[in-house]
Amino acid sequence: MSHAFEGVTALDMTSGVAGPFCTKVLAGLGVEVIKIERPRGGDPSRHHGPFYRDVPHWETSTLFLDLNMGKMSLTLDVGTSEGARIARELAKSADIVVEDFKPGTADRLGVGYGDLEAVNQRVVYTSVSGFGQTGPYRDYLGSDMVFYATGGEMCSTGEPDRHPVRLANYVISTQAGNMAAVATLMAHRAARTSGVGQHVDVSAFETAASSVDRRLQHLMCYIYNGRIATRADNTYAMYPTGVYACADGFFHIVGGGTRFFHRTTAMLGMPELVDDPRFNTTEALLSQERKEEFDAIFVPWAFSKTKAEILEAARQHKVYASPMLTTHDIFHDANFEARGFFRDVDHPATGRHRYPGPPVKMDRIEWRVAPAPLLGEHNREILVQRLGYSLADLARLRQAGVI
Amino acid sequence: MPKLPLDGIRIVDMTAVIGAPYGMLLLAEMGAEVVRVESLRHFTSTTRGTMAHPPKELVPTMGPIGGGYPDFDPGDRPWNRFALFNCHAHNKYSMTADIATAKGQAIFKELVNVSDLVVDNQTNFMRSFGLGYDDLRRVRPDLIVIAISGTGAEGPYQGARGYGGHFENLMGHAWLRGYPEDHPISITPTVVASDPASGAALAWSALAALEYRERTGQGQYIDFSQSEASLHFLTPALLDYAVNGHVQGRAGNRDPHMAPHGVYPAAGDDRWVAVAVANDEQWRSLCKVLGRSELASEERFATAEARLANQDEIDGIISEWTRQRDMYEVQEALQGGGVPAHALQNSTEAMQDPQLLHRGHFVEVPHEIHGSTVVEGSRFSLSRTPARIERPGPTFGRDNQYVLETILGYSEEKIVDLAAGGVLE
Numbered sequence: 001m002s003h004a005f006e007g008v009t010a011l012d013m014t015s016g017v018a019g020p021f022c023t024k025v026l027a028g029l030g031v032e033v034i035k036i037e038r039p040r041g042g043d044p045s046r047h048h049g050p051f052y053r054d055v056p057h058w059e060t061s062t063l064f065l066d067l068n069m070g071k072m073s074l075t076l077d078v079g080t081s082e083g084a085r086i087a088r089e090l091a092k093s094a095d096i097v098v099e100d101f102k103p104g105t106a107d108r109l110g111v112g113y114g115d116l117e118a119v120n121q122r123v124v125y126t127s128v129s130g131f132g133q134t135g136p137y138r139d140y141l142g143s144d145m146v147f148y149a150t151g152g153e154m155c156s157t158g159e160p161d162r163h164p165v166r167l168a169n170y171v172i173s174t175q176a177g178n179m180a181a182v183a184t185l186m187a188h189r190a191a192r193t194s195g196v197g198q199h200v201d202v203s204a205f206e207t208a209a210s211s212v213d214r215r216l217q218h219l220m221c222y223i224y225n226g227r228i229a230t231r232a233d234n235t236y237a238m239y240p241t242g243v244y245a246c247a248d249g250f251f252h253i254v255g256g257g258t259r260f261f262h263r264t265t266a267m268l269g270m271p272e273l274v275d276d277p278r279f280n281t282t283e284a285l286l287s288q289e290r291k292e293e294f295d296a297i298f299v300p301w302a303f304s305k306t307k308a309e310i311l312e313a314a315r316q317h318k319v320y321a322s323p324m325l326t327t328h329d330i331f332h333d334a335n336f337e338a339r340g341f342f343r344d345v346d347h348p349a350t351g352r353h354r355y356p357g358p359p360v361k362m363d364r365i366e367w368r369v370a371p372a373p374l375l376g377e378h379n380r381e382i383l384v385q386r387l388g389y390s391l392a393d394l395a396r397l398r399q400a401g402v403i
Numbered sequence: 404m405p406k407l408p409l410d411g412i413r414i415v416d417m418t419a420v421i422g423a424p425y426g427m428l429l430l431a432e433m434g435a436e437v438v439r440v441e442s443l444r445h446f447t448s449t450t451r452g453t454m455a456h457p458p459k460e461l462v463p464t465m466g467p468i469g470g471g472y473p474d475f476d477p478g479d480r481p482w483n484r485f486a487l488f489n490c491h492a493h494n495k496y497s498m499t500a501d502i503a504t505a506k507g508q509a510i511f512k513e514l515v516n517v518s519d520l521v522v523d524n525q526t527n528f529m530r531s532f533g534l535g536y537d538d539l540r541r542v543r544p545d546l547i548v549i550a551i552s553g554t555g556a557e558g559p560y561q562g563a564r565g566y567g568g569h570f571e572n573l574m575g576h577a578w579l580r581g582y583p584e585d586h587p588i589s590i591t592p593t594v595v596a597s598d599p600a601s602g603a604a605l606a607w608s609a610l611a612a613l614e615y616r617e618r619t620g621q622g623q624y625i626d627f628s629q630s631e632a633s634l635h636f637l638t639p640a641l642l643d644y645a646v647n648g649h650v651q652g653r654a655g656n657r658d659p660h661m662a663p664h665g666v667y668p669a670a671g672d673d674r675w676v677a678v679a680v681a682n683d684e685q686w687r688s689l690c691k692v693l694g695r696s697e698l699a700s701e702e703r704f705a706t707a708e709a710r711l712a713n714q715d716e717i718d719g720i721i722s723e724w725t726r727q728r729d730m731y732e733v734q735e736a737l738q739g740g741g742v743p744a745h746a747l748q749n750s751t752e753a754m755q756d757p758q759l760l761h762r763g764h765f766v767e768v769p770h771e772i773h774g775s776t777v778v779e780g781s782r783f784s785l786s787r788t789p790a791r792i793e794r795p796g797p798t799f800g801r802d803n804q805y806v807l808e809t810i811l812g813y814s815e816e817k818i819v820d821l822a823a824g825g826v827l828e
Contacts, residue, residue: 004611006618021635029611048660050643062642066635113786135761141685141743145656145664149677150745150756154666159582163666164675164747166656168579171596174636178603183783185610186433190408190788198787209759210779211599217421220490221471222750223777229467229750230673243587250587252572259448311573315563322569324577324587327644327651330634333573335560341631354645356634360608361555361626365615 001366003030008188010096011087012036012071013078013111015043017144017170018204019100019128020067021177022184026096027070028358028367029185034090034382035068035373039075039403042375043068052350058375059349065372066355069345073373074382075403082402084110089387091116091123095191096184100128103138113199123197124187128180132203142204144170151208153215156229164231175211176204239291240264244302246323251302251310253321257285260320267317268301308334347371379403405788407434412613413810415440415514416495417523419447422567422598422629423551424491426605427522431494432781432790438496438518438806440511441799443482443828444503447525449566451482451799483798492796493768493778498807499800499827502532506826512542513811519616520609524551527562536624545622547612549605555628567598567629574630579640581653600633662710663689663717666747669730675747676725676733685742686710692740693724768795803827 005026012023012035020035020043027033037043045064052060077083088111091097097116099106106112106127113125127133130142145166148154152172158165180202191197210216218229238256255264265273273279284290305313307323314321325333331354336342343357348371358367383389383403397403409430416439418424431437446455453469456477463475471486478484498514501507511534515521521539523529530538536548553570554560560573571577576596581587605627612623634641640651656665658679666675680686683706690699698704698720703713710717725733730746737744748756754765763780770776781790807813807821821827 002615002619004615024635025607029607050639050647050649050659052646054647062646063639066638066642131758132762135758137758140738140745141741142745143661143664143679143681143743145658145666145679146677146743146745149666149675149747151748151753154677155673155675155747155749162582163656163668165581167596168576168654169637169639171576171600171636174638175596175599175603178600178607179783182429182603182606182610183785185607186408187785187788189610189614190406190785194406196787198785200783200785202783205758206762206764206782209753209756209764210782215753216425216490216779217471217487218467219750219753219779220486221467222754224471224473224484224486225475227467227470227750252569252577254566254569311560311563315560318562318564320564320566320569322563322565322572324572325575326578327575327637327640330575330641331644335554335558335573336631338558339555339628339631341634350646353642356638356641359604359632359635361628361631362608362612363624363626364619364621365611365623 001364003368004362004365005030008032008095009034009093010098011090011094013087013097013099013101013106014128015100016045017067017173018176018180019098020045021174022126022128022180023071023098024067024069025178025181026098026184028369029365030368031096033071034094034378035071035073036076036078036087037073037375039077039376039398039401042073042075046375057349065347065350068372069355070368070370071373072378072382073376074378075376077402078109078111080400080402081110082397082400086383086387086402087111088115088119090382092119094120094123096124096126096188098126098128098180098184103127103129103133117197121196122191124184124191124200125197126180126184126187126200126202128176128202128204130203131205133201137205144173144204147176147204147208148172151205151215152211153218153229156218156231158231160231172208173204176202176207179207238286239294240298243324244299246302246310247304247306249307249323249326251307251321251323253314253319255319255321258282261285263317263319267313267319268298270297273297343369345369345371348374376403404791407788407791409433409435412436412520413438413518414520414522414609415511415518417521417525417529418551419450419524420566421449421487421491422601423522423524423605424450425599425602427495428491428493429602429606430609432792433788434791436496437494438498438514438802439492439797440502440514441497441499442501442507443499443799444501445528446482449487451488452477452485455482457481480799489776489796490778493792494794495797496802496806497797497800498803501826501828502529502534504826506821506824508532508534510807510811510821510826512539514806515539515542515546517810518543518546519613520547520549522549522551522605522609526550526552526556540622543622545616545620547609547616547623547625549608549612549625549627551601551605551627551629553629555631556626567601570597570629570633574634575637575640576633579637579651579653581655583653583655583657587653596636597629597633600636601627601629604632657714659711660707662707662714663721665718667718667722667725667733669725669733669746670728671730674730676730676737676744677747678721678737678742678744680710680742683707688741689721689737692736692742693721695720766792768792770795771798800827
């Protein structure tokens with residue numbers, strides 16, 4: 001099996017989460033990604049845990065190890081004039097460049113779109129930022145939660161009488177990187193036919209703003225009828241709907257109303273409840289008192305089942321219910337196992353571990369699974385073999401702090 | 404005007420609900436001709452309505468999804484007025500055909516014959532009518548089919564039902580978000596990270612398959628599981644388990660490396676500001692803005708570790724300051740002082756957001772029912788081939804004539820016959 005893209009190269013001047021996730025997708029699809037890292041310390045996410053065995057070291061950050069799978073590492077201080085010159089040299093033969101400097105910085109350093117387009121008019125140059133390359137928030141400082149707060153639906157996330165709550169880990173920044181991969185590959189496709197590249201501007205804020213995490217839908221709703229979603233809107237009356245406890249954890253179900261109630265009762269092995277006078281009218285299925293009566297039946301049933309049993313019962317009866325899996329559950333999940341989703345990857349510093357594998361299963365295309373690079377692992381290959389520097393040059397560049 | 408990246412690509416769209424249609428929007432904005440094949444006889448809930456005919460008096464009570472109609476009025480044809488559909492449907496085409504009928508299947512196959520991709524999230528339904536990948540690639544050998552599901556087209560969970568929120572559970576996101584206390588919060592309609600993640604992955608998968616086809620002449624079958632596509636979003640938690648055996652739980656708004664990090668109440672009812680201090684320099688800046696520079700030199704707040712240990716106290720100090728001020732005042736003061744902060748914005752505020760307005764985010768399109776309507780434009784900008792919003796979301800069957808006559812070359816009589824036979828419903 002081959003990869004989706006072959007013979008395509010990307011120069012990666014990003015760090016953290018959003019930019020690296022974009023180039024992770026590119027690397028998985030077969031693009032050769034040359035990751036430029038600052039000589040001292042490398043990508044700051046190398047210093048971010050969780051660390052292997054909880055011991056901080058720049059080669060054992062699991063955040064870095066996952067986000068940077070399949071990339072090459074070149075240490076280069078693009079802030080020096082020689083570093084910028086080497087970056088421009090590499091850009092001459094790159095199809096794609098991805099950067100996430102603070103807006104305006106890349107131009108100032110001589111590695112902006114204008115500089116690279118001048119040496120390679122085919123190049124697709126993607127800028128990933130918090131708020132965009134232009135505009136009143138251009139110089140705003142951001143962070144995953146901040147983007148969700150302002151762009152996304154954080155105001156309506158959580159419980160009515162408590163403060164709004166964010167999503168997990170860095171999903172907002174990761175989505176910005178995911179979207180940047182789409183935008184980059186769109187522009188790359190256009191460049192292949194026209195021979196001309198362009199500047200792609202992706203911001204975490206805008207990605208969150210028109211994201212279908214209901215933001216898109218709520219805005220349309222607001223445009224139609226002025227309704228503003230609040231945390232109070234998150235509760236349903238159509239029992240059983242919501243989070244329930246089970247024998248070994250919790251699950252969520254949307255199992256009520258005229259559409260689903262009969263499936264739920266079948267799942268309980270109590271189909272006769274559909275005709276029970278307590279529950280056999282449309283109004284009854286929306287009634288708060290009847291909900292409590294139904295819960296008296298449903299809750300004990302739930303407590304007697306494990307997460308796995310509930311998933312299977314739901315599947316059999318076409319009930320919209322699923323257990324809330326922990327990371328432990330996920331690594332032992334029968335479905336991910338059967339589909340071969342996790343892959344074993346060897347890494348010199350942390351050894352062999354299971355990592356999430358192909359996000360998408362394509363029957364003729366293979367997702368590239370390879371470890372993250374050590375800091376500066378490919379300096380020699382890139383500078384000596386590809387750009388023709390000598391070993392003495394490398395020593396000089398290292399001395400000068402350029403690499 | 405320059406050619407768009409997906410000009411000339413035609414996609415048969417059998418997607419329902421919102422996650423997959425969102426991915427289709429990304430393709431439609433970039434020039435693909437996305438033809439939805441729809442039928443009122445097979446009304447998949449929560450696509451063009453939670454039901455086809457919601458009772459008018461119930462609509463205002465049906466929540467932000469179910470009740471999304473202009474002025475809460477479902478009208479005579481509610482399926483043309485539904486917010487959850489019209490928010491993702493601009494640029495798309497709508498053709499009606501009942502694929503449960505032999506003639507409907509014939510139309511479908513003829514359309515597939517002149518299309519590059521088929522994308523669906525109703526695979527079992529389509530297979531039951533002889534329209535699965537194996538059937539369709541006999542029609543067109545280099546066809547690309549993307550079959551979307553929550554947990555995969557093959558595997559022990561095959562057929563598991565759920566909305567995007569259910570797949571949030573199966574990929575572990577639900578367990579990791581919410582308040583740190585022991586009870587995980589209910590899946591809210593506003594929080595479905597796996598839908599947007601899958602939508603984007605759907606778009607780049609389509610691009611990857613097209614690239615492969617251009618190189619080799621071969622099509623592709625893609626078994627797209629939403630849980631797999633979005634599981635990568637939970638890297639830190641996943642690997643903490645894989646490598647260290649730690650099972651992470653809910654952290655509320657806190658971060659393991661940064662403090663202070665959270666939302667703080669501002670003046671007024673339910674107004675909040677998000678603040679995230681990433682390093683000691685930002686901490687000092689924050690203290691300065693609060694007029695409490697002396698806190699910057701206190702040892703119990705001097706380093707990230709120290710601040711993490713004393714977060715509750717810091718949160719109290721910040722809240723006292725923010726409570727007295729308008730949320731935008733807090734935001735501007737903190738950003739001006741070099742601290743990442745922003746007001747939590749609801750829909751009204753989002754529509755007036757100066758950055759979104761600057762980016763031309765909201766686009767007015769003419770609409771046959773509403774006169775004109777505002778939709779959100781593309782979320783990224785390409786300098787040379789920017790997205791074009793050309794048509795509003797289609798009314799049901801709006802493009803039958805175009806598809807049947809122009810694309811498939813049917814005669815007027817044939818079209819009339821099909822309509823009379825009830826195939827086009």
